Amino acid sequence: MQKPLVVTEFLDRARKYYGDQEAVVATTGERYSYDELAERADRFSAALQEKGIGKGDRVAVLDPNTHYHLEAAYGAMQIGAVHTPLNYRLIPEDYEYILSDAGVDVIVADYDFAEKVEAIRDEVPTETFITNDADAVDGDWESFDDLLAEAGTDYERPEMAEDEIITINYTSGTTGDPKGVCRTHRTETLHAYLVTMYHEITDDDVYLWTLPMFHVNGWGHIYAVTGAGAKHICTRGIDAGEIVDTITSEDVSFLCAAPTVLNQLIDYYNENDEPPMTGDNDVRVTTAGSAPPEATIRDVEDDFGWYLKHLYGATETGPLITISDAKRRINEETRFDIKKRQGMGVHGTDVRVVDEDGNDVPRDDQTIGEIVVRGNQVMDRYWNKPEETEAAFNDRVEGYYHMGDLATVDENGMVAIQDRKKDIIISGGENISSLELEDTLFDHPDVSDVAIIPSPSDEWGETPKAFVVPETGDPENPGVTEEELQEFTSERLARYKIVRRFEFVAELPTTATGKVQKYELREQEWDDEDRMVGQG
Template sequence: MKVEMRTTDFLDRALDLYDDVVGVVAHDGTEYTYAEFGERVNRLSNALADHGVEQGDRVALLAPNTHYFLETLYATNQLGAVFVPMNYRLIPEEFEYILNDCAADTVIADYDYAENIEAVRDSVPAENYIGYRADDIEGDWTDYEDLLADHSAEAPERPDISEDDDASINYTSGTTGDPKGVVRTHRTEHYHSLVLNQHHEIEDDDVYLWTLPMFHCNGWGHTYSITGTGGTHVCQRTFDAEGTFRRVREYDVSFLCGAPTVLNRLIQFHENNPDTVTTGDNEVRLATAGSAPPKASLEAIEDDIGWRIIHLYGLTETAPIITSSNSPRRLAEHGRELKTFQGAETLCTDVRVVDEDGNDVPRNNRAMGEIVVKGNQVMDRYLNKEEETHEAFNARKPGYFHTGDLATWNEDGMISIQDRKKDIIISGGENVSSIEVEDVLYDHPDIAKAAVIPTPSDEWGELVTALIVTKEGADLTAEDIEAFTREHLAAYKIPRRIEFVDDLPETATGKVQKYQLREEYWEDEERLVG
């Protein structure tokens, strides 16, 4: 029997089996059972439909980790519309690009971030503007809660939704600067959640604390997994270490996620406040992705704080999880050292490390190749970018998505990322296009040459670093550069390390040899990325 896989399945199951369970705890502590949460979702669906949202339309959301983020996702998808979560750290010009690229019909925004939409409102196609706490937003916005109060809690009639219909569009930094819309179907999101459940050990008594941004590929799929399994979402608008420890104790949190910078801030807070109680009644596990945690961080989290780390790897395009080091069998054999790898392929996922000809490199933990992946959770396409989509699935090994990450692997299939083929820096869990930053730097009248590379950082994993050659007679300071880039870039893209150099190494054709530059900064590290 074939049954269509839809994102709506997850909330449907929660309502069927866990309607009286507290499903969502808002940032202010308000609790919603799944039945109450489901009614709010229905009210929003009916409101959106009343505002003309139809199947296939795009609903964009700009919000931190909130209950209404979860409500908007499910309300949009049960109408057959497409959910477009946006990174609240971007600047107005980037929102303008995204809203035009996806042709958003409706924008829902949080009161802390709506001004960035209001700034470009006349330049985007959206007709409906809904604000959470609209009274705190300048401009003409319909209040979110008023809208819900004015509409029925009865479930709307759903259209015929296919598993191959678009469910969400998640924007990720492109190597050329323009964000790329990663289109995920109901089917890819469905598989995404099932794979996540398997490797993160999610059960119906889990209490999940939202420290990972929900906009990150829909929170690595936990928007679906926690809901469908019947666990409890605890919302924390944005991360802060003290608030995290307090909520872990107050709500008996059993599971949370965090980029390396989150781990470092938790460790630092605990070191400065050693008497902090770090758990409630439940044991706590923490999933971290991307850069392998240093051994000192592993020891601090697992031995001092008392939480178990699960390490995974993936990208927005791959759902993201495609490898995991969460293997009790191998952990028993190799110990904590295993968690310094990105991990081995997840269930029903084919991950390879291949050379230029698409052949597997030897599994000797020395030979380096590009990570490619095939799986039901991998994206459908890049929105409006046919050439980039074709290249992503055909560059070295046709039929596999090419990650751009260069790695080795061992006899157990455990992958260790060493470098990147693409010009992306991952700082604090956010993708930064080095070319985008360079383009801004070259707009400065006193800069002759610029190269932007990642350099090692204990706090951020990788630091956005700018190497600058000034024009003759120019008198620039690092403060001047930072102030200039702040006018044109989101805060997390601004170079945090700025060095002035006499020249940059170039090829015969004038291309900066970034590989050589990176080697100079990473020579004492095991790999050329964080």
């Protein structure tokens, strides 16, 4: 017997078995049961259908982890519309590209971010603009709550197939324009099953939303936590004090946090007389983006009393493809080495590290190859980008998604990233394109040439650094200051992409054909580090 795997099953299950149980604690203090959450989603489904939105239409959500995101996502997906979450850290020009590329019909934007969409609304095909606080937003925006109040709960749910696209997640545009990662009902469902298994999610969990919901649908937690009948604790951003207070007051049992967030919590703990870091529940935390250093693991597990897991993946892969949680191999002697690794492949996932000829590298923890992966949680394709899709799946090995990360494999098959093949920087869990930063700085009249590489950062793991050849040709008298160049990037890029480190040089190292050898710059910059990727 075969039952189609569709994402609407997660909320349906929660409503069926946990309808009277608390589902969501809102940022504004309201508390909703699963019956109430589901009713609000139903009303949004009905409101969308009244506006002519149906199966296959795109509904974008720009929201900082409030209950509105959950309601909008499920409300859209229940009518077969494609959930398109947006990174709230972007700038208006980024939204113009994404909304146009995806052909978004409806956008639901939090009042804090609606102005970024309002700035480009005349340039995009979107016709319906909805916000959670219309009085706080300039322009013609409809109220989410008013729409729900006016709509009934009746809507028509179309028949859906598991191989149909149900969400599009946009990458950070690390190799050109952002790419829309198309994920089907099947990929989302099977990934959520993996998340439930490896994060050990059960119905008595209390999940704190410190991880952005826009990140591959919150790493699948909008499905996994809901389907388990567990509780969502919503947030409006990262504030260490609020996180600690919420963990203790709401008895949080599980959260996800990039190493930079863990470091903020460690600083808060040390600066505030070591406050309690748990409520009545034990706390589990999963980190990703860059490997946590030993000091972070020690602080989180030994001082906070939490249990830490480290996962690895990408927008294209769900993200979960490997995890470091090998309990049968972890002891006090091996704990830090194992938990810093990206780890072993999860169920149903073929993770390999291959050389340039597509052959598996030996398990000697020395030989470097590229990570490639095949699994049910891997994306279907890039939206309207067949050539990029073909390249992503067929570079070294046919039929495998190529991660762009260079790694070794130890005797137990556990992967450890050593360097990156892609020209990207991962800072605080966000991917940043070196090429985009270089293009921006090239526009400055006092910059003759520039190369951007990742530089080690205790706070962010790694941060962009620019090696600049000034127009004067003299690094001692460049004719422009570092502060002026930083301001130049801040006016043109999202805040997390701003270049804050500069070094003026007379020339950049190049090959005989004139190609910049960034590898030399990276070796120089990472000389005192174990790996040429950020940790922390």
